[in-house]
Amino acid sequence: MDRPLPHPDRKAALPLRPPSEVMRLARMGSAHPTRLSFLRVLLRRVRNEGWRFDRPVWEVDANGVGRAVYRATGPDRTYCLVAFAHDLPDEMRSDRVIATAWDATFALFDGEPTVADLDRLQANVPLQEAGRIGPTELSLSRANRSVRLFNHVVDSLAAGRQPNREEVDAVGYLMRTTAVYGSGKFGAADRDAIAGRAELSGPFQAEMLSVWLTRAFTVDLAEHLAAAKGGSAAVTLDPEIKRDLGVGNSTGLGMAPFLVRHPVLLNNWAQAREVALARVRALPEATPEAVACFRDALAAADENASLWRSEHPIQIAKLADLRRDLRLVAERTADWPAGEALPWDALWRWGEDLSLEGQEALFALLLEPHGDLVDDLADCMSADEASAFRLDGAMKVGALRAVLSDHFGWALSIDFTAPENAARFWYVSEEKLEPRLGNRFDESGAELEMPLCIARLAVELDAALASRPANEPVAAFLLEHPDHRYMVRRAQIAKDHPYAEVQDNLIADDMLPIDLMRCKLAFFGASRFDPRSDKWVRISLFQGEPYPSDMNNGGTA
Structure with a gap:
C-alpha cells in the first residue's frame, strides 16, 4: 500500500534537503542504519504486539545435520522458519552465487x-534455485558458517569456557547468508499475496523476520554441537557475547540495480528519512531524556566504529573519517544544549562540515531519541508501484521537457560521447540470471545492456523531444518513438516523486x-560494512539486537 507522507513538521516548518544533495551516490554510499531501517521496524512491531x-x-x-522449526506467533497469524542444517565439506563452501551447496538452508x-x-x-x-517452493513459502535463503569463528565457539563451549571476545568482535557472526529470496522467486508467494497484512506490509518485513529467526538458529546449532562434543562439561553462550553476534551477509552486484528499478519505492524510503530529519530539526528544545538517549546512541556508534574492521582502501578511509567525526560530535555536544534556539537544527547545521560518513552517522543519531516523532513514517515506506506505471499520454511535449529540465538537469549536462562517461554497461549473466557490470570498451556484450543508466536515457529523450512541437501530446510522440516509453514513464514518476x-x-x-548496495543495506538495518571490492560487500544484521526468545520476556528494540 502506498501511503502519502504526513506533513514534515508537526510544530514548525523546515524544508527537506533537496534531492540534488540527498540522492548522490557518494552520500548514499555513506548511509547508516536508523530507527526507520526495516529490521528495527520489525523488532518494534513484535515487541509492541507481544509476539x-x-x-x-x-x-x-x-554431526549438525537435520531440520528445525522456529515459530513466530503474532496477534493475527503465525509464521515459521524451517531450517535445514547440512554437513558441508570445506571445499564446497562458497559465498558466490554460483554455489550449489551450503551449511544451512531456510524457508519462511x-x-x-x-x-x-x-x-x-x-x-x-x-x-535452492534447483528446487521449487510454493505459495505457502514467503522466502528462500541459505547461509554458510564463518568457519574460524564458528569452530572456535563450538570448541570453546564444548570445553566449558566462553569464546575469546576479540575473536567474536573481529567477525561478529557465526553464519552469513548469501541470498534471501522473496516476492515470488522460485515459486514463493508473490508480494501481492501478503502486502495487505499489517505485519508484512512494510518493505522486506518477511525477509527481515527470516534473517532474525536464522540468527537464533545459528546460535542454537553452535550450542548443540558443543553439547554433543563436550557432554556435561559444555556450557552455553554468555548472554552478552550472544547479543553481540548478528547474522552476516555476503552481497554482490545482484542487489545493486534494485534501487534503480523501483523509483517510487526509493522515493518513499528516502523521503521518509528526510521528513524524519526535518521533524527533529524543527523541535524547539532538547529534553533531558532525548539528550541522554542521544549520548547513549553516540557511545554505541563510537563502540561500533572502533570494532568495525575492513581491509578495503575505500572503507579504511571512510572508517577513519567516521571515527574522527564521532569524536568531533562528542566534543561538540559535551555541554550541549547550551540555550541554543532549535538545538537539534543547530547541531545538524554544525555537522554539515563533517565528512559524508560523519554526516550520515549524525543523521542516525538525531533520529534515535525521537521514536514518538518519527516512527510513524515507517508506515509510509511501502509503495503501490503499479499505480505509477500508467503513462499520461495527454501530457504535452513542452510539459515533459520542463519535467526533464527540472528533475533531470543533473543528467542533461553529461556528455555521453566522452568515453569516461559511457565506460560501463549493465547486463544479466546467462549463467545465473544475475545483474553484472561490464567494461564497454574492453568486453563484448554491450548489445545486451540493461536500461539502468537513467541519465543517458534522459539525455536521449530530451534530444528526441527537441524537434517536436511543444503542444504535441506525448502519446503522439510515443507512437513514433516507442523506444522512449520507459524514460517518459520515469520522468512522469519523478514529477511527483522528487x-x-x-x-x-x-x-x-x-x-x-x-x-548502491550500501544504501539499500542501510535501509535494511545493516552495519559493519566491509567491502571486498567495489562490487562485493559483507555486512552484519541484527548485531546487538535482542533475540526472538528475548521478546518473550519483554525485550526492547
Missing part, C-alpha cells in the same frame, strides 16, 4: 508446517556499485 516465539521442532543430530513458511510440508521442503529447499532517481551517471568509469 511469542518458540522452537517446536529440533531434529538435528550430533506462512502458518505452521505439517510433517508432510517439512518433508516437501526438505526435498527442495536445500537445492527522490525517485539516483542523481549520478551509473555507467561512468568511476562509478562505485557498492554505493
